[in-house]
Amino acid sequence: MSAATQLPVMIVGAGPTGLSAALFLARRGLPVRIIDAAAEPTTTSKALLVNPRTLDILRDSGVARRIVGEGHAVVGAVLHRAGRQVASIDLRGELSAQLPIGLAQAATEALLTQALAQCGVQVERGTSLQTLHQDAQQVSLNLQSGHGNRTAHASLVFGADGAHSAVRHALDIDFPGHTLAEPWLLWDLHLRTSLDPRCAHIVLAPDGFVFVMNLQADLWRVIGNGAEPLAQLPGDSVAGQVEWQSRFHIGHRLASRFGAGRVMLGGDAAHIHSPLGARGMNLGIEDAWVFAECAARALGGTVAQLQAYADLRRAVDGRVVRKVATLTRLMGGHPPVLRRLRDTLVPQALKLAPLRGLMIRTLAGLDHPLRMPS
Ligand SMILES: Cc1cc2nc3c(=O)[nH]c(=O)nc-3n(C[C@H](O)[C@H](O)[C@H](O)COP(=O)(O)OP(=O)(O)OC[C@H]3O[C@@H](n4cnc5c(N)ncnc54)[C@H](O)[C@@H]3O)c2cc1C
Secondary structure (H helix, E strand, C coil): CCCHHHCCEEEECCCHHHHHHHHHHHHCCCCEEEEECCCCCCCCCCCCEECHHHHHHCCCCCHHHHHHHHCEECCEEEEEECCEEEEEEEHHHHCCCCCCEECCHHHHHHHHHHHHHHCCCCEEECCEEEEEEECCCCEEEEEEECCEEEEEEECEEEECCCCCCHHHHHCCCCCCEEECCCCEEEEEEEEECCCCCCEEEEEEECCEEEEEEEEECCEEEEEECCCCHHHHCCCCCEEEEEEEEEEECCEEEECCCCEECCEEECHHHCEECCCCCCCHHHHHHHHHHHHHHHHHHHHHCCHHHHHHHHHHHHHHHHHHHHHHHHHHHHHHCCCHHHHHHHHHHHHHHCCCHHHHHHHHHHHHCCCCCCCCCC
8 A cells, every 4th residue: 555555544524423533543643634515514403412432432532521521411311101201211320431411413523623623634624525436556536616626636535425425426335225204303492391401301192202302501402203293392391492493304224335445434424314312423433433443454554454344334333223213113103003012112111121221222322342343
């Protein structure tokens, strides 16, 4: 890799996955560039939960400490049905080392960006990848920005450019899976409520489910898949002013390959699933950590070593996508026979230690060991 080792590793996309990859590589002293099509960083909350696995991964960089400082610990989850609490989980016993932290994705991205800047790397904004091709020596990327089109060269590329990834398209990699028919509705809004803000709240509603979690002060996130989630809020909650509202379709998809040669995919570019389980952003940051290790090995050895990233992460991420898809089907509340099963089974299951443990490990991102390829 002699000629190519002089070139930077190019990260395409400065969401949480790309920012983390750039940070991990820069902290290893490797040359890195990171581009993003958007002129400005995102301001929407999107993913709200930073799980213990991610905090562990971000500890050495100091970012975990800042996330804990800015966010709030989530101590449990409460299940509501027909106006009463039917089950709860207290995370404090089972996750004594580190609780999940509630923090808006925009704030997590800002902390990653600051840590990256401290390593001397700035996100090159307003720069979008059009296409790329690779040969035995390097990757050539066609970039578009306000200065027009130009070609950049990189030793390796990490495609962290989200669900509609241009990197994935350039590699002609399929993204098989399915998209749920019904739209999901999301609000960040002010609530007048006596709900415990330290817990996530899930309502088993007649036409689906409603997820409610505190963001800060009296600002809460509400997500639901039914017709009127705001009419099904738990307890005495009363909806107030809306700060952000979104309507989106949920897909469960896994890229058929996680890369080829010098170019790899991570985060939403490689896998998407419903927000149930709060794994999307966290899984992308874990991809970034494994990519950085494999990239360092490939730059010091042979490019073939990068394939270990693709093989390992596709297996790990695929298991999570399948698990979240099953959980989403169960919680979705359709058809009525499945809803009746859900209403009986889920509250009982949470009382059984092995199933409760499985749920907690899934939420915490601790349902698989953090493995590096051997
Ligand atoms: C409305 C909404 C609510 C969500 N809620 C949750 C939640 O509650 N919990 C959870 O875990 N997850 C949630 N998610 C999902 C979570 O936000 C994603 O899993 C996470 O953002 C993935 O990070 P990423 O870095 O892989 O991709 P992204 O965050 O999508 O970042 C991709 C970046 O690539 C850039 N880009 C795209 N194309 C190009 C190009 N051609 N060239 C250069 N740059 C490019 C984009 O501008 C973007 O900044 C939600 C998502 C949405 C949309």
